[in-house]
Amino acid sequence: MDQAWTAESYLQTYGDQVTAYxxxxxxxxxxxxxxFQAMRYSLLAGGKRLRPVLCLAVGRACGIAExxxxxxxxxxxxLHCYSLIHDDLPCMDDDDLRRGKPTNHRVFGEAAxxxxxxxxxxxxxxxxxxxxxxxxxxxxxxxxxxxxxxxxYGMVAGQMADIEAERSSGSMRDLEFIHMHKTARLIEASxxxxxxxAGLPEPSLQALKAFGLTIGLVFQMVDDVLDVTATTEQLGKxxxxxxxxxxxxxxxxxxxxxxxxxxxxxxNRALAHLDASGVDSSLLASIARFIVVRDK
Amino acid sequence: MDQAWTAESYLQTYGDQVTAYxxxxxxxxxxxxxxFQAMRYSLLAGGKRLRPVLCLAVGRACGIAExxxxxxxxxxxxLHCYSLIHDDLPCMDDDDLRRGKPTNHRVFGEAAxxxxxxxxxxxxxxxxxxxxxxxxxxxxxxxxxxxxxxxxYGMVAGQMADIEAERSSGSMRDLEFIHMHKTARLIEASxxxxxxxAGLPEPSLQALKAFGLTIGLVFQMVDDVLDVTATTEQLGKxxxxxxxxxxxxxxxxxxxxxxxxxxxxxxNRALAHLDASGVDSSLLASIARFIVVRDK
Numbered sequence: 001m002d003q004a005w006t007a008e009s010y011l012q013t014y015g016d017q018v019t020a021y022x023x024x025x026x027x028x029x030x031x032x033x034x035x036f037q038a039m040r041y042s043l044l045a046g047g048k049r050l051r052p053v054l055c056l057a058v059g060r061a062c063g064i065a066e067x068x069x070x071x072x073x074x075x076x077x078x079l080h081c082y083s084l085i086h087d088d089l090p091c092m093d094d095d096d097l098r099r100g101k102p103t104n105h106r107v108f109g110e111a112a113x114x115x116x117x118x119x120x121x122x123x124x125x126x127x128x129x130x131x132x133x134x135x136x137x138x139x140x141x142x143x144x145x146x147x148x149x150x151x152x153y154g155m156v157a158g159q160m161a162d163i164e165a166e167r168s169s170g171s172m173r174d175l176e177f178i179h180m181h182k183t184a185r186l187i188e189a190s191x192x193x194x195x196x197x198a199g200l201p202e203p204s205l206q207a208l209k210a211f212g213l214t215i216g217l218v219f220q221m222v223d224d225v226l227d228v229t230a231t232t233e234q235l236g237k238x239x240x241x242x243x244x245x246x247x248x249x250x251x252x253x254x255x256x257x258x259x260x261x262x263x264x265x266x267x268n269r270a271l272a273h274l275d276a277s278g279v280d281s282s283l284l285a286s287i288a289r290f291i292v293v294r295d296k
Numbered sequence: 297m298d299q300a301w302t303a304e305s306y307l308q309t310y311g312d313q314v315t316a317y318x319x320x321x322x323x324x325x326x327x328x329x330x331x332f333q334a335m336r337y338s339l340l341a342g343g344k345r346l347r348p349v350l351c352l353a354v355g356r357a358c359g360i361a362e363x364x365x366x367x368x369x370x371x372x373x374x375l376h377c378y379s380l381i382h383d384d385l386p387c388m389d390d391d392d393l394r395r396g397k398p399t400n401h402r403v404f405g406e407a408a409x410x411x412x413x414x415x416x417x418x419x420x421x422x423x424x425x426x427x428x429x430x431x432x433x434x435x436x437x438x439x440x441x442x443x444x445x446x447x448x449y450g451m452v453a454g455q456m457a458d459i460e461a462e463r464s465s466g467s468m469r470d471l472e473f474i475h476m477h478k479t480a481r482l483i484e485a486s487x488x489x490x491x492x493x494a495g496l497p498e499p500s501l502q503a504l505k506a507f508g509l510t511i512g513l514v515f516q517m518v519d520d521v522l523d524v525t526a527t528t529e530q531l532g533k534x535x536x537x538x539x540x541x542x543x544x545x546x547x548x549x550x551x552x553x554x555x556x557x558x559x560x561x562x563x564n565r566a567l568a569h570l571d572a573s574g575v576d577s578s579l580l581a582s583i584a585r586f587i588v589v590r591d592k
Contacts, residue, residue, distance in 0.1 A: 026448070030448075030449075031453070031457070031473070032453060032456045032457045032460055034456060034460060035448060035452065035453060035456040036448065039448065086410060086411075086414060089410065091405075091406035091407045091410060092407055092410065109387075110387035111387045111388055111456075111459050112456065112459075114382060114385065114387060114388065114410070115382075115452050115455055115456050115459075117414075118382060118413075118414075118417065118452050119447050119448035119452040119453075121414065121417060121418065122417065122443050122446050122447035122448070122452065123443070123447050123448060125421045125439060125443045126440060126443035126444055126447055128439075129436050129437075129439040129440040129443060130440070135432070136431070136432030136433040136435070136436055137432040139432070139436055140425050140432055140435055140436060140439075141425075143421060143424075143425040143436075143439060144422060144425040144426070147418050147419070147421045147422035147425060148422055150418050151415050151418035151419050151422055152322070152326075152331060152332065152335065152415035152418070152419060153326075156331065156411050156414050156415040156418065157327070157328060157331060157415075159411055160328045160330060160331040160407075160408065160411050161327070161328045163407050163408075163411075164328055164330060177327070
C-alpha cells in the first residue's frame with residue numbers, strides 16, 4: 001500500500017499540502033486587510049516547508065496520518081515564518097529578498113511586517129491550542145515544547161547572540177550557541193511535536209529529539225556553506241550575506257573542507273540517534289541525508 | 297478573616313506581588329545578557345499591573361488564592377509588556393518615554409527591543425503551559441483564550457487598525473474596532489483566565505467576560521481622556537501623543553464631556569454584567585470604578 005517515498009517526493013507532496021492548509025487558514029479579506037495580506041504574503045511565498053514536513057514524517061513513522069497531524073505541523077511553519085519576517089527587518093539583518101521575493105517590510109512597510117510577525121507567532125500557539133484528538137496533557141506538553149524552543153532560551157536567544165556576534169570577533173563557542181539556538185532547537189521541536197502527538201514512549205522520544213537537534217545543526221552548517229557556494233537565484237535570498245553582515249559561520253572558522261567533514265560526522269551521529277529511537281527510520285533518514293545534499 | 301480591600305489597596309498589594317513574581321522569573325545573568333536585561337527592564341519598570349491584578353481579583357471572588365493563581369496572572373503581564381515594547385518602536389508610535397523611563401529601544405537598541413518583545417510574547421505561552429493543578433483541558437482553553445485575545449483577531453488587529461487610522465480620517469466604527477481589539481480583548485481575557493482557572497459554570501463565565509470586555513472599553517476611553525487632561529509626569533509617558541500621532545480617540549470625535557458620559561454609561565453596563573455573573577462582586581466592582589477615576 002505504502003508508496004516508497006524519497007525525501008524529495010515526500011517534501012514535494014507534503015510541502016504542497018502544508019501550503020494548501022496554510023492557504024485556508026486566514027481569510028484574505030479579514031479586517032484589517034493589510035495585516036492579513038502581510039501575514040499571507042510571507043506564509044505563502046514558498047519555502048521548503050522542512051519543519052512541518054519533518055513533523056509529518058515522524059507522525060508517519062509512528063502510524064499517524066498526515067491529514068491528522070497537519071494542524072500541528074502548520075503551527076511550526078507559522079512560527080518559522082514569523083521568525084523570517086522579524087529577522088529580515090531593517091533593525092535586524094535588513095534583507096530585501098526572501099524566498100525569491102521582496103521581504104515583507106519592503107512590500108508592506110515596517111509596521112505591518114512587525115505586526116504580521118507578532119500575529120503569526122501568536123497564532124502558532126492558538127493553532128496548537130485548538131481541539132485535538134489526543135490527551136490534553138500531551139497537547140500542553142506540545143505547547144510547552146514549542147514555546148521553549150522558540151523563546152528566550154531557544155530561538156530568540158540565538159537571534160540575539162547572532163546579532164551581537166556581528167559586532168565582535170566571536171568564538172567557536174559563540175558560533176555553536178548561535179546555531180544550536182537560532183536553528184536547531186526549532187527543528188528539534190518539529191520532530192518532538194510529532195513524537196509527542198503519537199505518544200511515543202519517553203526513551204524513543206528522547207532519541208528522536210537528539211536526532212532532530214543534530215539534523216538541525218547539520219541544516220545550519222549546510223546553510224553556512226550554501227551562503228558561500230550558491231547563487232542568489234538558487235537561494236532565493238542574497239548569497240554572501242553572512243560575510244557582508246560579519247556573521248559567525250562554520251566556513252569562516254574552519255574553511256569549507258573542514259565544515260563538510262563536520263557535516264558528515266554530524267549526519268552520522270544523527271542517524272545513530274534515529275536508529276536508537278526504534279521508530280521506522282527509512283524516510284526520516286532519507287530527509288536527513290537530503291538536508292546535506294540540498295542546493296538551497 | 298478577609299481584609300476589606302479597596303481597589304487601591306488591592307492593586308497596590310497584589311501589584312507588588314506580581315512584580316515580585318516577575319522579578320524571579322528570569323535570571324538577569326542568563327545568556328545572552330542583553331536579551332534578558334532588555335526583557336527585565338520593561339517587565340520591572342513599574343506600571344499598574346491592572347491585567348494580572350484583575351485576574352487575581354476574579355480568582356479571589358471564586359475562592360482561589362492569589363498565590364495559586366499568580367503564574368497565570370503573570371502571563372497576562374508578560375503579554376501586555378511585549379505589546380508596549382513593540383508599540384513604542386520607531387516604526388510604530390516611536391515613543392521615547394514609558395512608565396516614566398526611556399523606552400526599551402532607547403536603552404537597548406531596536407534589535408534587542410524587538411527580540412525582547414518576541415521573547416516576552418513567547419514566554420507568556422510557555423508560562424501558561426507550565427504544570428497547573430487544574431484539568432488539562434481547562435488549561436488549554438486558557439491558552440486558546442489568551443492567544444485569541446492577543447493575535448490577528450484581537451490585539452494585533454487593533455494595533456494595525458490604530459496605525460492605519462493615523463493616515464486616514466477614520467470613522468466612529470474604526471475607533472470602536474481599535475478600542476475593542478487593541479485594549480478591551482486583553483482585559484476581557486484577564487478576567488476570563490481567572491474564571492476558567494476557577495472552573496466557573498459557562499453562564500457565569502460569559503457574564504464575567506462581558507464585564508471584562510466592557511471595563512476594557514472603559515479603560516481605553518479613560519486613557520483617551522487622560523492623554524488630553526493629564527501631564528506627562530502623571531502618565532509616565534508623553535501626554536498629548538494621541539493628537540501628535542493623529543490617533544482616533546473618543547475626545548476627538550465626541551469632545552470630553554460626551555466621552556465622560558459614555559464612560560459612565562459603559563461603567564454601569566459593566567457592573568450589570570458583573571451582577572449577572574453571580575460571583576462575589578464587591579472588589580471587582582471597586583476595581584471597575586477605580587479604572588474611571590484613576591489619574592494615570
